[in-house]
Amino acid sequence: MNGSTAVADNYLSHGRGFRSWFFTLDHKRIGVMYLASIFFFLILGGFFAMLIRTELLTPGRTIMDADTYNQVFTLHGAVMIFLFIIPGIPAAFGNFVLPVMLGAKDVAFPRLNLLSYHLYVVGAIFSVVSILLGAVDTGWTFYTPYSTTTHTSVVSMTLGAFILGFSSIFTGINFIVTIHRMRPPGMSWNRLPLFLWALYSTAIIQILATPVLGITLLLLIVERLLGIGIFDPALGGDPVLYQHFFWFYSHPAVYIMILPAMGVMSELISVFSRKHIFGYKAIAYSSVAIAVLSFLVWGHHMFTSGQSDLGNMIFSALTFSVAIPSAIKVFNWLATMYKGSIRLDTPMLYALSFLLLFGIGGLTGLFLGALATDVHLHDTYFVVAHFHYTMMGGVLIAFLGAMHYWWPKMFGRMYSEKAGRLAAFLVFVGFNLTFFSQFVMGSQGMPRRYYNYVDRFQSYHVLSTIGAYVLAIAFVVLAGNLIHSLFRGRKAPANPWGSATLEWMCASPPPHDNFAEPPEAGDPYDLEHLVYDESIGGYAPRTAREGA
Amino acid sequence: MPIPLIRFGDGSFWMPAPASTAAPAVDRVFDFILYVSIFFFVLIVALMLFFIIRYHRRRGVEAEKTATHHTGLELTWTVIPLILVFIIFYLGFTGYMNLATPPANTYEVNVVGQKWKWLFTYPNGHVDDNLHVPLNVPVRLVLTSEDVIHSFFVPAFRVKKDAVPGRYTHLWFEAIEPGEYDVFCAEYCGTSHSDMIARVIVHPPGEFEKWLEDASNFLERMAPADAGAKLMTTRGCKQCHSIDGKSNIGPTFLGIYGREGVFKDGRRYTVEENYIRRAILDPQSEIVAGYEPVMPTYKGRLKDQEITAMIEYLKTLKE
Numbered sequence: 033m034n035g036s037t038a039v040a041d042n043y044l045s046h047g048r049g050f051r052s053w054f055f056t057l058d059h060k061r062i063g064v065m066y067l068a069s070i071f072f073f074l075i076l077g078g079f080f081a082m083l084i085r086t087e088l089l090t091p092g093r094t095i096m097d098a099d100t101y102n103q104v105f106t107l108h109g110a111v112m113i114f115l116f117i118i119p120g121i122p123a124a125f126g127n128f129v130l131p132v133m134l135g136a137k138d139v140a141f142p143r144l145n146l147l148s149y150h151l152y153v154v155g156a157i158f159s160v161v162s163i164l165l166g167a168v169d170t171g172w173t174f175y176t177p178y179s180t181t182t183h184t185s186v187v188s189m190t191l192g193a194f195i196l197g198f199s200s201i202f203t204g205i206n207f208i209v210t211i212h213r214m215r216p217p218g219m220s221w222n223r224l225p226l227f228l229w230a231l232y233s234t235a236i237i238q239i240l241a242t243p244v245l246g247i248t249l250l251l252l253i254v255e256r257l258l259g260i261g262i263f264d265p266a267l268g269g270d271p272v273l274y275q276h277f278f279w280f281y282s283h284p285a286v287y288i289m290i291l292p293a294m295g296v297m298s299e300l301i302s303v304f305s306r307k308h309i310f311g312y313k314a315i316a317y318s319s320v321a322i323a324v325l326s327f328l329v330w331g332h333h334m335f336t337s338g339q340s341d342l343g344n345m346i347f348s349a350l351t352f353s354v355a356i357p358s359a360i361k362v363f364n365w366l367a368t369m370y371k372g373s374i375r376l377d378t379p380m381l382y383a384l385s386f387l388l389l390f391g392i393g394g395l396t397g398l399f400l401g402a403l404a405t406d407v408h409l410h411d412t413y414f415v416v417a418h419f420h421y422t423m424m425g426g427v428l429i430a431f432l433g434a435m436h437y438w439w440p441k442m443f444g445r446m447y448s449e450k451a452g453r454l455a456a457f458l459v460f461v462g463f464n465l466t467f468f469s470q471f472v473m474g475s476q477g478m479p480r481r482y483y484n485y486v487d488r489f490q491s492y493h494v495l496s497t498i499g500a501y502v503l504a505i506a507f508v509v510l511a512g513n514l515i516h517s518l519f520r521g522r523k524a525p526a527n528p529w530g531s532a533t534l535e536w537m538c539a540s541p542p543p544h545d546n547f548a549e550p551p552e553a554g555d556p557y558d559l560e561h562l563v564y565d566e567s568i569g570g571y572a573p574r575t576a577r578e579g580a
Numbered sequence: 581m582p583i584p585l586i587r588f589g590d591g592s593f594w595m596p597a598p599a600s601t602a603a604p605a606v607d608r609v610f611d612f613i614l615y616v617s618i619f620f621f622v623l624i625v626a627l628m629l630f631f632i633i634r635y636h637r638r639r640g641v642e643a644e645k646t647a648t649h650h651t652g653l654e655l656t657w658t659v660i661p662l663i664l665v666f667i668i669f670y671l672g673f674t675g676y677m678n679l680a681t682p683p684a685n686t687y688e689v690n691v692v693g694q695k696w697k698w699l700f701t702y703p704n705g706h707v708d709d710n711l712h713v714p715l716n717v718p719v720r721l722v723l724t725s726e727d728v729i730h731s732f733f734v735p736a737f738r739v740k741k742d743a744v745p746g747r748y749t750h751l752w753f754e755a756i757e758p759g760e761y762d763v764f765c766a767e768y769c770g771t772s773h774s775d776m777i778a779r780v781i782v783h784p785p786g787e788f789e790k791w792l793e794d795a796s797n798f799l800e801r802m803a804p805a806d807a808g809a810k811l812m813t814t815r816g817c818k819q820c821h822s823i824d825g826k827s828n829i830g831p832t833f834l835g836i837y838g839r840e841g842v843f844k845d846g847r848r849y850t851v852e853e854n855y856i857r858r859a860i861l862d863p864q865s866e867i868v869a870g871y872e873p874v875m876p877t878y879k880g881r882l883k884d885q886e887i888t889a890m891i892e893y894l895k896t897l898k899e
Contacts, residue, residue, distance in 0.1 A: 098774070102770070169770070170768075175728075177728050177729070177745060178768070178770065182770070265744075266745070266746075270746070271744060271745065271746070272747075305631075305635070306642070309648070310646075310650075311654050312648065312649065336731060336741050338741070338742055338747065341677070341680050345673055348672060349669055352665040352669045355661060355665050356661055359657060359658075360658055363654075363657040364654070366624065366628065367650075367653070369632075370631060370635075370646060371643065371644040371646050372631070372635050372643045373635060373637045373641060373642055374637055375636075384628060387624060388624070391620075392621065395616075398616070398617060398665070399613050399614075399617075401668075402609060402613060403672040404605070404609045404671070404674075404679060407676065407738065407739065407740050408606055408735070408738040408739075408740065410766070412733075412766070472593065475595055475610070476591070476594070476596055476735065477596055477733070477735025477762070479733060481768040481773060482773065482774035483773070483774045484774040486762065486777075559643075560642075560645070
């Protein structure tokens with residue numbers, strides 16, 4: 033039934049022209065537009081990163097002056113955080129995959145979904161316009177009173193972030209309602225794929241925390257434009273209050289970024305080990321636990337701000353509690369691999385990179401959660417390295433893994449495994465070269481956001497810059513491989529990896545309506561009933577093959 | 581106790597050489613966490629590599645069905661990390677209380693951060709742009725900022741504290757090695773954030789008092805123009821007035837003596853000694869056209885002898 037119709041009509045061929053895409057209500061097309069936009073901003077943010085690393089090759093001026101450098105590192109942070117990592121996995125892959133994983137035709141509110149994408153575009157335009165108006169130089173954190181007194185276009189950039197916040201909230205609402213209301217017959221909460229558990233937990237944070245950022249950025253704009261004293265001590269305000277407000281959102285936001293990545297990990301590890309996920313419930317509930325705990329730890333960004341010692345003690349203790357659910361996940365993933373049948377395809381290489389890099393990112397978090405060592409390490413390159421290991425080594429790596437995993441489903445084409453593996457290897461090497469050296473220079477005392485530095489740090493900076501260039505090459509290979517596959521790739525089977533979640537039950541690429549009627553959902557990690565069928569180059573249910 | 585992996589100069593692979601009483605204590609916590617981290621990282625890598633190699637996909641061999649969960653095992657890897665992070669929290673907290681609690685009878689220095697320098701005011705009123713301290717004496721710093729948030733960071737001492745405008749924060753340390761150490765600004769503060777570097781100079785016993793006396797008497801020791809130049813730096817004048825002819829928040833000092841111009845209210849002026857004196861003590865009364873009335877008064881903050889020295893310095897800045 034679906035075989036013949038899929039060839040004739042899939043979501044990509046269903047309607048042509050700009051309007052059929054830009055005003056589509058199809059979650060798959062919205063997902064693809066998100067993916068293209070988000071990937072564009074990943075490249076833009078990466079371009080700024082290359083400018084930063086090139087400038088830091090030598091102390092003093094290398095290619096730009098100090099003010100330009102300050103704008104470039106701010107843009108790198110703001111673009112990567114607000115336009116890439118936060119929407120990242122949920123908006124691109126969540127949108128595409130979530131309804132199909134549920135066997136549904138679309139999300140609960142398709143129009144809201146489209147609005148969320150349009151808001152993303154508007155927010156992105158405001159952010160980009162701020163670059164033309166005299167780019168912001170505050171750092172992506174917009175700390176007061178610096179941000180209320182600098183002469184750069186803070187208002188445009190914060191307005192952009194404010195609008196992007198709504199985009200994020202709408203996606204969150206949509207996902208929560210869809211998961212609650214549109215699960216197919218047979219999919220109880222305990223049979224929900226772990227990627228969806230992760231998106232669900234993420235959505236909780238998006239809805240509850242993002243409004244706080246919106247309010248904070250509005251207060252900032254009010255202070256700048258109307259001179260009402262909220263944060264600026266010269267006007268009777270309190271600059272540390274801003275930090276509380278900001279991190280009350282931005283720490284949970286860290287988990288908006290990492291939880292979907294962890295969800296991707298659970299899918300990849302299980303599928304490529306051909307093993308049922310180990311400790312399903314522990315992984316699912318630890319996502320929710322992380323979502324809840326994420327609201328209680330924001331003060332750990334402020335251990336040296338003059339916050340009370342009691343406050344520091346409580347925030348330190350709560351911070352360590354987040355380590356537990358993260359550790360549970362890592363050990364459960366490892367246990368999943370035990371006695372599996374492990375294949376190192378490109379998505380799995382990213383999953384294994386994630387285990388190592390996020391492992392380092394998580395463990396170095398212990399140094400920063402502990403008060404005595406954080407005082408020394410705070411605002412040094414140790415912190416820069418730590419959050420790049422979690423955000424880039426974690427989220428970006430999982431994003432790339434997800435991209436290679438769902439690419440055949442999204443575009444119906446297989447990419448070159450060889451080139452994919454090469455890119456994954458180069459990303460891993462380049463990443464470690466770039467950021468491991470930053471741990472060492474940080475604990476040696478190199479502060480972050482420095483244009484100039486004392487000579488003894490130069491060798492670390494040179495290593496780091498070389499690593500960044502390796503990463504750039506890796507991305508050229510990666511993008512080249514994927515783009516090539518669109519034109520020359522082998523046609524993808526419905527289920528190339530042997531996954532048991534529902535999105536692999538419909539054709540690649542899926543038809544416009546996904547499923548003619550809701551499929552029956554079983555255990556999403558029961559991989560044994562799928563066997564490789566050479567005639568289709570993919571996996572098919574065991575019974576079907578025996579029948580044929 | 582700390583076992584450095586590789587020696588780098590006087591410090592270890594990870595840390596600069598410890599130079600305060602707090603540093604070895606912080607390094608012990610760092611090392612403990614490092615060993616725990618290395619243990620777990622090696623464990624993860626070893627298991628992963630073992631599984632990849634041992635259970636690599638082979639034709640005709642399917643994955644073996646094993647338990648999909650195991651309560652005992654899962655409790656183990658919940659409880660062991662829980663105990664370890666509690667220990668790390670405790671070590672971190674007690675180490676921090678040591679950093680946060682100064683002993684009695686500290687030597688106190690006031691520190692002001694401003695774009696982009698540090699100013700240190702000693703109990704006798706002397707102001708310096710580097711921090712001089714005696715060896716083996718606990719020193720307590722009272723920090724604040726004149727503009728945006730800065731952060732006072734001495735890597736060799738393992739101490740850091742934000743300097744926040746509109747409030748005071750505190751930090752203490754006791755130096756245990758004579759020498760010179762970097763003070764970095766660790767909170768981003770704009771254009772010259774990375775050049776906001778001062779030095780801590782730790783004097784051997786007896787020499788600190790001598791240095792302070794000498795330094796405080798610079799007006800007697802130095803030529804007036806040189807003393808004036810020093811004052812211009814330590815009082816923050818150059819933050820708004822350039823000496824290279826560029827217009828900044830205030831008019832440039834280059835060629836200021838004898839300059840003629842117009843005030844905002846239309847009166848004409850010629851810069852001479854009394855003009856400069858009025859401009860320092862009552863800056864709001866006469867605003868040069870094209871500038872905002874933002875300069876604070878220095879009434880009560882500068883002595884007559886110091887103002888005279890500054891005037892002598894300005895006379896040397898000829899175009």
